[in-house]
Structure formats: C-alpha cells, structure tokens
Amino acid sequence: MLAWKIGGDQGEGIDSTGDVLAIVANRMGYYVYGYKHFSSRIKGGHTNYKVRIATTRVEATTRRTDILVALNQETIDRNAHELDGGLLLADSAFNPVLPASAKAHLLTLPLTEIAKGIGSAMMRNMVAVGASAALLQLPIAPFVEYVAAKFEKKGEAIVEANRKAVEMGYQRIVDEYAALLTYKLGEPMPGDRLVISGNDAIALGAIAGGCRLMCGYPITPATEIMESLAKWFPLVGGAVVQMEDELGSMTAVIGAGFAGARAMTATSGPGISLMQEAIGLASVTEIPAVIVDTQRGGPSTGMPTKQEQSDLLALLNGGHGDTLRVVLTPGSVEESFEDAVEAFNLAEQFQTPVIIATDLSLSLWQQSVERSKLKGPTQPIRHGVTFSREELLTLGEGVFQRYQITADGISPRSLPGEINGQYLATGVEHGPSGKVSEDPINRTQMMNKRLLKLQAIHQVREGFKYEGPEEPELILVGIGSTVGILREAAAHLEAKVGVAWFRTLSPFPTERVQSVLAVAQHILVVEQNALGQIRQLMTVHGVADARFDSFLKYDGVPFLPEEVVARAKPLLNLLEVY
Amino acid sequence: MATLQDFRTNEKAWWCPGCGDFGVLAAMQKALVAVGANPATTAIVAGIGCSGKIGNYINSYNLHVPHGRALPAALGIKLANRDLMVLVAGGDGDGYAIGMGHFMHSLRRNANITYVVMDNHVYGLTKGQTSPTSEEGFQTKTSPQGSIERPIHPLMLAVSAGATFVAQGFSSWQPQLASLIQKGIEHPGFSLINVISPCVTYNKVNTYDWYKKNLQNLDEDSTYQPTNRARALARLHESDEMVTGLIYQEESTPYEALIPGFRETPLVHQDLNVDQATWDKILSTLE
Ligand SMILES: Cc1ncc(C[n+]2csc(CCOP(=O)(O)OP(=O)(O)O)c2C)c(N)n1
Ligand code: SF4
Ligand SMILES: [Mg+2]
Numbered sequence: 001m002l003a004w005k006i007g008g009d010q011g012e013g014i015d016s017t018g019d020v021l022a023i024v025a026n027r028m029g030y031y032v033y034g035y036k037h038f039s040s041r042i043k044g045g046h047t048n049y050k051v052r053i054a055t056t057r058v059e060a061t062t063r064r065t066d067i068l069v070a071l072n073q074e075t076i077d078r079n080a081h082e083l084d085g086g087l088l089l090a091d092s093a094f095n096p097v098l099p100a101s102a103k104a105h106l107l108t109l110p111l112t113e114i115a116k117g118i119g120s121a122m123m124r125n126m127v128a129v130g131a132s133a134a135l136l137q138l139p140i141a142p143f144v145e146y147v148a149a150k151f152e153k154k155g156e157a158i159v160e161a162n163r164k165a166v167e168m169g170y171q172r173i174v175d176e177y178a179a180l181l182t183y184k185l186g187e188p189m190p191g192d193r194l195v196i197s198g199n200d201a202i203a204l205g206a207i208a209g210g211c212r213l214m215c216g217y218p219i220t221p222a223t224e225i226m227e228s229l230a231k232w233f234p235l236v237g238g239a240v241v242q243m244e245d246e247l248g249s250m251t252a253v254i255g256a257g258f259a260g261a262r263a264m265t266a267t268s269g270p271g272i273s274l275m276q277e278a279i280g281l282a283s284v285t286e287i288p289a290v291i292v293d294t295q296r297g298g299p300s301t302g303m304p305t306k307q308e309q310s311d312l313l314a315l316l317n318g319g320h321g322d323t324l325r326v327v328l329t330p331g332s333v334e335e336s337f338e339d340a341v342e343a344f345n346l347a348e349q350f351q352t353p354v355i356i357a358t359d360l361s362l363s364l365w366q367q368s369v370e371r372s373k374l375k376g377p378t379q380p381i382r383h384g385v386t387f388s389r390e391e392l393l394t395l396g397e398g399v400f401q402r403y404q405i406t407a408d409g410i411s412p413r414s415l416p417g418e419i420n421g422q423y424l425a426t427g428v429e430h431g432p433s434g435k436v437s438e439d440p441i442n443r444t445q446m447m448n449k450r451l452l453k454l455q456a457i458h459q460v461r462e463g464f465k466y467e468g469p470e471e472p473e474l475i476l477v478g479i480g481s482t483v484g485i486l487r488e489a490a491a492h493l494e495a496k497v498g499v500a501w502f503r504t505l506s507p508f509p510t511e512r513v514q515s516v517l518a519v520a521q522h523i524l525v526v527e528q529n530a531l532g533q534i535r536q537l538m539t540v541h542g543v544a545d546a547r548f549d550s551f552l553k554y555d556g557v558p559f560l561p562e563e564v565v566a567r568a569k570p571l572l573n574l575l576e577v578y
Numbered sequence: 579m580a581t582l583q584d585f586r587t588n589e590k591a592w593w594c595p596g597c598g599d600f601g602v603l604a605a606m607q608k609a610l611v612a613v614g615a616n617p618a619t620t621a622i623v624a625g626i627g628c629s630g631k632i633g634n635y636i637n638s639y640n641l642h643v644p645h646g647r648a649l650p651a652a653l654g655i656k657l658a659n660r661d662l663m664v665l666v667a668g669g670d671g672d673g674y675a676i677g678m679g680h681f682m683h684s685l686r687r688n689a690n691i692t693y694v695v696m697d698n699h700v701y702g703l704t705k706g707q708t709s710p711t712s713e714e715g716f717q718t719k720t721s722p723q724g725s726i727e728r729p730i731h732p733l734m735l736a737v738s739a740g741a742t743f744v745a746q747g748f749s750s751w752q753p754q755l756a757s758l759i760q761k762g763i764e765h766p767g768f769s770l771i772n773v774i775s776p777c778v779t780y781n782k783v784n785t786y787d788w789y790k791k792n793l794q795n796l797d798e799d800s801t802y803q804p805t806n807r808a809r810a811l812a813r814l815h816e817s818d819e820m821v822t823g824l825i826y827q828e829e830s831t832p833y834e835a836l837i838p839g840f841r842e843t844p845l846v847h848q849d850l851n852v853d854q855a856t857w858d859k860i861l862s863t864l865e
Contacts, residue, residue, distance in 0.1 A: 194864050207860065210850030213657055215650075232860050234839025236852060239657055244683040248650035251643055255654025258641050259621065259662065260846040263654060277644050376857035381850050415846060416639035416655070416662055419618040424633055426642035435589065436634065
C-alpha cells in the first residue's frame, strides 16, 4: 500500500490530476482511495489530493505520504512532515526548498519547462502524472492509453502532446533517479471496479430505486448528487429542479410523493435546518419523501468544506412536535448505494420521510467499488399498500378513509387520478378520513399510529452491523465515513477488536445494539462532533453503560486510523492488567 | 361530466358569514365544472390562513401544507403526474409575505398551475394583523398607529417577473371571477388570479362597498388588450391595481414540456425499472 499526494493552488488542476492517477491505478486492478483537502474558495489557496493505492480494499486516508508531488513551495511546507523517508518530487521552476526537519528525498524535475517545450505550460500536470507513474514503478502504457482516450475529442495534436508529456515525465525519472525507485505496490487484484464517491453512489441508487424527481438547492457537499442526476435523469425520463431554496425543495418533494412519484432532495446542515417544518408535514400527512443530508461542519455556515457528523440530533428531533423519522446511516460507498435504493422503498412502504445521513468524507471521497455492487436493473421496487383503481371503484364514493386505523399503523393510500380516492392530506391533525379533528381521543390514536408504525422497520432491515471476533475485548462504534477508518484501525490493533456501526439511527435499533455489544468488555464510540451525539442517543435508549468511552473530534479533519489505534490501545492494555 | 355538486364536500364552510372566501370557493367550483374537470384528476394545494381552509370544501385530491409553501408542493404534484389539473389557493400573507420567494420563482418557472390568491389585505386567521397588501396607514393590532410600509403590488410584480397569465377578480363579481379562473386553468402555464376577497371581520377599510366604488372592470373597456406587457404595467400603475379582468396573457409552453428527456407519460405511470443498456450507459460516465 502506497500513499501518493499532489499539492498546489486551487484552480491548478490538482483534482483532475489526482483523478487520472486514481482511475488508471484502479483500472490496473489496484484499490484506490482519494482524499482531497480543499477550502471554500474557487481559485487560490492550498489544495492537495492524496491517493492511496493498494492491493486490498482501502476506505480511509492515512497520516503517512510516500510520494509527494509539489507544484509550489507551500505544498512542501504544509505536507513534507508526512514524508517519513519518502520521495518529494518538486517542480524546479519554483526552486524548491526542503525544510530542515523533513525526512525525505528531494527530486526535482523542470515540470513546467518540459511542458512548455511540448507546447504549453498547461501540460505540467501530465508531466507530473508520468513522473508519478515512474516513482510508483507502474507501467506507463495504461496512463498513455487513458490520456489518449481522455483527450480524443480535442484532436490528434492534443492527444499527442499529452502523451508526450506523460512519457517525458516518466522517462526523466527513470533516467535521473533510478537509484530512488524502490517502491513496489505488489501484484494488483484484477476486477471490474469503478472509482466513485458516496454522492455518485446515492445518485445511482436513487435511479435504481425508482426516483425520478430531484428538487434541490446547491450546497457543499451535496451538490454532486443533483449534478449527477441532472446528467442521468434524461436517460430515464426523470427531472431535476433547481429550486429557489430548501423550503421549496422539501415541499416539492412532498407534493410529488403525495401524487405517487418517487422524489428526493439532497442538502447539508443549513438546508436541513430550513427543511424541518416541511419534514414535519411529511410525517403527519404520512407522505413518502427521501432526504439526503451530507453533513459538514456546523452550526450555521460552519465549515462548509470540512468533515463533521453533528446533524444527527437535528435529523431525529429537529422539527417541532412529536415525530419519529427514519434515519439511515450508510457506512460505506456501497451502503450509500444500498440505502439510496432502500430509502425509496421504506418511504413508500411506511409512508414516511426517510433521511439518509452521510457526511462530507463519505459523500465526496472516491474509492474503488466493485461494479457488481452497483446493480441497477434488478432492484426490488416496493410501493407499499395502495388501493388499486378496481378496489376504489368497488369501495364506492365517499367511503375511502385515507388514515384508517390499522393493526400495523399503515393505512392504504390512494393516488391522485383515481376515482373515489379523493381526500385531504393536511398538516393539521385529522381523523381517519383526513378531515381536520381536534378530538382528544382521535389525536392520541393518530399520534400513536404514526409513532408505532415505524418500529416494524427493524423487521426489514438490520439497524446495527458488526464485523469482528466473536468475543471482542473492544468494539469500536461509529457511523458514516468513520466506519472505514475503524475497520483499518481494528486491523492494526492485533487484539480482539470488532467494529460496529449504525445502519438505522432512527427508529433506534435498541435490541440489536444490546445483543451486539453484550459480549464486549469495552466500547469506544468514535464520532465526529463535539457533543457526542451518538453516545447521547445510546444513553437515552439505555444501551450505554460503564464499559463505554468516547473518542470525539470536531476540528473538521477526518479521524486517521492511526489516531484511533492510539486512542484504543490504552483501553486494551488496561484490560490486560486486570 | 362533473357537476357543482361533485366538487362539494359534506363539510360546512367555517368562514365568518359574509367572508369573501365563500365567493372564491363558489367561483372555483364553477370554473372546475366549466372546464370539464374531474374531482379524481384534480389536485388542490392550499396554504395556511382562513383562505387555506378552502381545500376542505372542494372534493378533489387536497394537500394542505405549511404557511407559504403551497406553490412548491403544487410543482411537485404537477411533475409527478402531469395529467392532473393542479390548482393552488391561499391568502395574501401566505403568497406575498412568507411565500414570496416561491411566488416569484413560480412565475418565471411557468409550470402549468393555476394560482388563486384570496387577497383581503389583512391576516385573517391570526385575528387581524397587517399584511403585505395592506395600505399605508392601515391600523391593526401590530400597527396600531397605522402601517408605515408601502403595500406590495402583486400584479405588477407578476407581470414584471415574466408571468404568462395575470388576472384579478372580485369575489362579489361571480361570472367574471369564474371565467378568469377557467381561463387560468385553460392557460398552458402558470396563471395568477389575484382575487379581492374582503374580510368582514378584520378589515373595515377595504369593504365590499369600498371596492365596488373603486374597482374598474377591464371587461367594460373595449380598448384594453391584455397582450402587451408594458401596457399591462402602465394600466396597473395608473389604477393602483384597482382593476378586474384579464390583465396579461401570452402564448406559453409550460415548464414540464421543456425539461430535457421528461416524458409525456406521467412519472407515476412509468415503469421504474432501469434496463441494462441504460444502466451501462449511466455507469460508463463514471469509468
Ligand atoms: C410558519 C408559520 N408562521 C406563522 C403562522 C401563523 N399564521 C397562520 S395564518 C397566518 C397569516 C394568514 O394571513 P393570510 O395568508 O393573508 O390568510 P387569511 O387568513 O387572511 O386568509 C399566520 C401568520 C403559521 N401558521 N406558520
Ligand atoms: S376572519 Fe376575515 S378572512 Fe377570516 S373567515 Fe372571517 S371574514 Fe373571512
Ligand atoms: Mg389575508
């Protein structure tokens, strides 16, 4: 496993350069994970992109960098400390200086000059790609192939120039620094994989799950979901509407759900705050709706480009009144796909808003995902109980009771367009027919119906997952992007350490959590917020006890597996003493 | 063919005796009958206010949403099932205060939705506060010395915002109002019908008599042609919007007909399974 990083100013093509490396390595059969450091600024400001390349699955970033490609001095100053004996390739154009404290081999190449020689300084990053391939001791051919395909539309001359850039970068390293080429990645694991992000996975899952309408308002880090759907929906007859705000986005989704379509919105913290009133409407009118929250640093505008998991309590309890929302928490890119499909089924089956809570790291960072985990055509579509045209005709006029009390709390729907199915769906408390009612007995019945019906979700979905030894000394508990980090940490900790993660945060899977955690001697809840929101929930639901510890982080930077290892080790040692 | 009776529910309207909203309800029901609507394929979205109760009294598929959010809900319904006839009704506070953002954007978006605003220049349901259409000097419990803000001119705003159908009616003038709502429904795009609907309880200034004295009926002015945006604006400006009739209309293609790849078959009737060829094409964009 090697970690390669490129750094420079925002707007200098750092992202696309990292993508080339990640995509080509993935095609060669390596597993990749890309992590981008960026800020809320379009041009200027330091940015870097780290790609881990491995022969087994990776789903976290790491502290160490093996190869750093620096396009300016700031990149060296900010990142050279990660290079514990690694290679630093810098453009000689800026006269790179290695800080005295850095332990690294400095390799310089005139990247800009080589590019200019081929025709344009624009090709500097392609020279760097070629040089990187050499440093990683990867064959050059797949890079040349990729570049040729990428620039095909721009004409023969451009393809030729880029090919040359890659080749020259490669050759110069081989010629000048052969003695430093000691890194070896190992044999790749051939397979059919795509490099995608959690946002890609959610957009794909939405299409596979039958969603055909997306109403949203742009916000980092959710926007890509809307952008991908805008690109893909025309192929399946769907529509993306860029609304005027999140109040409108949420309400439009509810309108569509009322009419029987599968619709969604995607946002981040600030948008979730605005959607709360409407989410309450979906709960009380029992209208299906799917909402994605890609959490970022909060509160308020917070840290728009930084990782956090601090919306959880707001997702559960943010609106006014007593409601229970379904909150799904995917713990990987693959689970993001699964949950996007399942959210639309649960929303219709249980007639409820369903929130998918992801986070910035999970939604933005790309990684290798098996194509076989992204099945589009075969996904089950479960609409839930709905009166058919024939049933409504048999029922006759004025008989249909939209909110009739049933054993499981779920009342069959009627969809607009059907005769005898007309009713009023109102945010005002209502009786079985839908008519407004403030009768105390009715109110209690209706509230109970709405709250109780959702408990059955645990029968169709495992709310808490566990991976690890049967009798763990320690269980690491997390959600979202933290799960992959915990997996890597557990692999490093040689003792009996398992990883558990929430798949359904609400309704809270109390029994399942209790049974998974029962055997552990120690439990460390690892979450990215200041209040320990997951731990709070576990306490409220009576599953937390003296075995529990928290590891919190709220500086905007994802946990590193190394940090989790360091935090967990003393807990294990402690156990050994007893 | 559906009759007036088909569009009624068995609920007794809750409004104060004499409230203008009774006239709006009656005219909407007449317009629905006149266009040959069917209760089963009609969707009505209402906002919050005395006005927002209207959905309780029309037999159709009704959605009653939070204060100010009726228009986006209607958009969602229309896009989910473009075969439905979608109408929205709400008050001046609902549409022009808390819902103003949606109002402006619905006008420029131009989905095929008919929007009936029940404008009484006051907040009725919350028992008499200033509304965005209240006149300067209007005294209420929140402006005991009289409103010091200038009133909104919704019709001029609509015409300027790119509306393709703008009309104003008066709840007492039933035939004209019903015909305006009918034309709005028939218009293939977003139609605004602002309806003067007096509140007899909290607005003692803008009364039926006051309106009858001040309103000009455009139907009686054979020189007025509702086809010119600039002239419509001028007329609204000169009259301080005290006109009834069709103010502006232009040919229009609704939003839903302009969405790339959006099909004529309503979303709700489409097969939701993706075929393998389409799926592969989608995945190929990620390779
Ligand atoms: C978010 C929110 N804020 C405030 C209210 C209280 N409220 C209910 S109706 C209303 C104003 C109604 O005025 P208008 O829209 O003109 O309707 P009218 O009653 O005059 O028909 C207000 C402020 C509410 N229901 N929701
Ligand atoms: S308060 Fe005014 S608007 Fe409300 S019902 Fe009474 S008269 Fe009508
Ligand atoms: Mg009003």
